[in-house]
Amino acid sequence: MIVYPNPSNGEFTVEVNSSDDLEGAAIAVYDMSGKRLIRQNLNDKSEGTNMLYFSNTQLAPGTYLLVVESEMKNTFKPVKLVIQ
Secondary structure, three states, X not given: OEEEOOOEOOOEEEEXXXXXXXXXXXXXXXXXXXXXXEEEEOOOOOOEXXXXXXXXXXXXXXXXXXXXXXXXXXXXXXXXXXXX
């Protein structure tokens, strides 16, 4: 999973590359205390590269974790996102 730009002003793109089908997958944004703030389903659930755009997130300046949540139990490493 790649997130850019990072640091961000609150608008960012998440790129998920997978060799597996991502049925039921979503990108979740968590604050550092573990509270889920945003969850957005992936539009294209096929294998390969999937892109998801976040805009108007209204996230306060700080550090957040982006996580792929999937029913298929795909394993993606969480990515830190900094909002300025």
